Amino acid sequence: MRVARFYAPGDLRLEDAEWRPLGPREVRIRVRHCSTCGTDVKIFNHGHHHLVPPRVIGHEIAGEVVETGPEVHGGWAAGDRVQVIAAVPCGTCQDCTGDRMTICPNQTSVGYHYDGGFAEYLVVPVQVLAVDGLNRIPDGVGFAEASVAEPLACVLNGQELAGVGTGDEVVVIGAGPVGCMHVRLARARGAAKVFLVELSRSRLDMSAAVVEPDAAICGSDVDVVDEVLELTEGRGADVVITAAASGAAQEDAQRMTARRGRISLFGGLPKDKPTITLDANLVHYRELSIVGANGSTPAHNKRALELIASGAVAVRDLITHTLPLDRLPEAIRLVASGEAIKVSIEP
Template sequence: MKALRFYAPEDVRLEEVPEPECGPDEIKLKVKNCSTCGTDVKIFHNGHQNLTPPRTIGHEIAGEVVEIGADVTGDWSVGDRAQVIAAVPCGDCYECEKGWMAVCQNQTSVGYQYDGGFAEYMIVPRQVLKVDGLNKIPDNVGYDEASAAEPFACAINAQELLGIEAGDTVVVFGAGPIGCMHIRIARGVHQAGPVYLVDVNADRLKMSADAVQPDEVIDGSKVDVVERVMELTGGRGADVIITATAANITQEQAISMAARNGRISFFGGLPKTDPFIKCDSNVVHYRQLHIHGANGSAPEHNKRALEYISSGQVPVKDLITRHIPLDDVLSAFSIVKNGEAIKVTVEP
């Protein structure tokens, strides 16, 4: 079968490999869709400390069950449509026992320690099944939509931590697919008030704004973002700010524009070579700000993402603007890097 294999930074090859065999405590999928994200681009260029090469990458996966190991329990049948979690908690550590599976200290990941979904077939490992991380796709949800449930789950986790209330003013930095999902979750799930979308790429800003219709777009390359948000909020600031981009300045701007009792999500990780920001601690202190980190999800968030997609509460179909065959998978990385599409999915 064909699979995209990572050997080293910028040494990523689409090649023929043996079709994987299903063990007694595993399930084998025929991959239907594996979507892409900025993390895939970072892996392509820089690798990852948890990725053991050679490795089939790709972690936003939906497929069809084609084989079930003899020891697998649960209601699974050949032909079932399934979505796979990416971040795999151990289920046994202190954090997992507390219900904090999104921050499991022993977390492994599909596409890192286990072969991922940029392939014709893949194995769902025992550890995924142990934590109930393989989810049936609702009948009215396409494979492409289901593959978007994984990043969607990460956004759900972040917003739950923020405690968004009906009517809250929300600012989202980053007009990529995750920024679009954040806007739709804030509105569709939490009934947020005005939502403002910020980016410095005018083309990407327009493309995403056309899809998710924020109340206003703010081009950070042309205006003072903090000043504009203050104008839009009558000087009060934003209740919720989500930085869905890997830019230090957005985190600094988020603190500066936050209203009293404002909640901030540092959703996008910063470059490891420059992970620090300037923070006016007195602003945090006197405005009683709440700053949250968030980067992943728990298995339950993936289930909730599929439910929101199925119900129409948070649609994602229109955010998937490019479908690429596995034979052309390498082009997906440049499309994502250049912001030429909202969401790109690969179809083996």
Template sequence: MKVARFHAPGDIRIEDAPEPVAGPGEVKIRVRNCSTCGTDAKIYKFGHHHIRPPRVMGHEIAGEIAEVGDGVAGWAPGDRVQVIAAIPCGACEECRRGRMTVCPNQESMGYHYDGGFAEYMTVPAKVLAVDGLNRVPEGIGYAEASVAEPLACVLNGQELARVGEADDVVIIGSGPIGCLHVRLARARGAARVFLADINAERLAMAADLVRPDEAIRAGEGDLVDEVLKLTGGRGPDVVITAAASGAAQQQAIQMAARQGRISFFGGLPKDAPIIQCDSNLMHYRELTIVGANGSSPRHNAQALRLIADGAVPVADLITHRLPLERVLDGIGIVTRGEAIKVTVEP
């Protein structure tokens, strides 16, 4: 079979590999779709401290079961499934308290285990042990199911930021995560949703699909002033920084309404993780800043339901479908911001 293996920064190779065999507690799946994201692009360029090459990449995975290992109950060949990306241990203090997104022993598909840029892959027993293998509901395809993983992360972020009815929400960053945030905020009852980006072409492409109440070109004038004008000087109830931008995080603090919630959804580069924070704004406006780190198995299952129910449509966000042999083209498209969502079909 064919796989896409990471060997070193700048070195991902399409290679031949033997088909895996499902071991005890595992299932083997025929990968139908594995979508790409900005993390794949960062791994390609810089590597990752959790990846010991060579490693098959890909963590937004959907396919059908081809083989069931010994001791696996409730699953059979032909079952359509979606696989979690982040694997909590299920046993530590955080997991026991229900905080699986911050499990200190967390492992990941495509990092610690071979991922979905392959024709076949095995799902580790650890995934099944934490209910991380989900049935794909009838009526949605594998490509849509693969988007459940990033939607699960978005769901975690909006739960932490308490996005809800009557909120004005600003999302900074119009990539696939930003688009999912727009749609989920609407599904959660937000009154108005504004989308901002410095990339005019990507903003226009995203706005055409997800139809925010206003698309704001962040590079043309003062973003904070523009948002304050749109909200009658009050500011938004929630600001989500869906971009790896320290400037955006600082702007979020400046624009948030009294008792506003700010989600630092996009992490910052390791060499520039420090921002300036106006502590008096935090204090007198009673602002809340929350982080957002991946998703739990529960979030993945809920994301699939949101897609299947039509509450958060994702099919139209998949702008590019590529064969496995073109995975590097897909990563390049993501890097250049020329797509909303790119999916690989091994």
């Protein structure tokens, strides 16, 4: 079978891999779609401290079961359409048993610790099955859409932590695929208005044309804080979500959030520059809440699939490009350049 293996930064090879025997508690799937994301770009350019090469990368995975081990439970059978979680909690630690799986200290990841989905076939690790991380794709949901359930699950976790709800005015900073999903999920959760902020005019125009925020604000053209304050009649936004790896965005968020508003630090910062300036007086006097957001749980993935299936959060039109496995380097370039919203690989 053909796989895309990462060996070192800039060294991604399309290779033939051996068909290894299936373990008694494993499931083999035919990968139908594996979507790309900004993390794949980071891995391609810089590697990752959890990834020991060579490794088949790709973690937004949907496919169909072709074979199951004799000790696999759950009623899985050949032909079942499935989506695979990316973040794999251990399921047994204090955080996991306390319903805090997203912060499991023993978490592993598909595409990092285990071979991922940029391949024709994938053996689903026993660790995924142990935490109920293989999900049935609902009828009417295509494989490409199902592959986007993983990032949508992360978006769902972030908005739950930030308490996005009915009547909120929400600012989403970052117009990539995750930012687009934040816009749509906020609406599905009852937000009154959603504003989309982006530095790149071309990326903002492309994404705004699809998700149609109440206002599209280009940070290269205007002062973002002033614009948000004007749009909210001076009070600021109830929730600001920083869906971009930008310390400046996190600092701006403090100044555009309403009293008793919430700030979601959704996008992580570069490891060599992880700090920002926090205006503690703004937090103190406005009674602001600042929350992090780290990945998703198996349950979030299931609910993300339900949101897609119900039409509450559309994702099909966010997939602007579909490419075969041998064009994965081109897909990574498209993601890095911002020319695409979402790129899906169809092995």
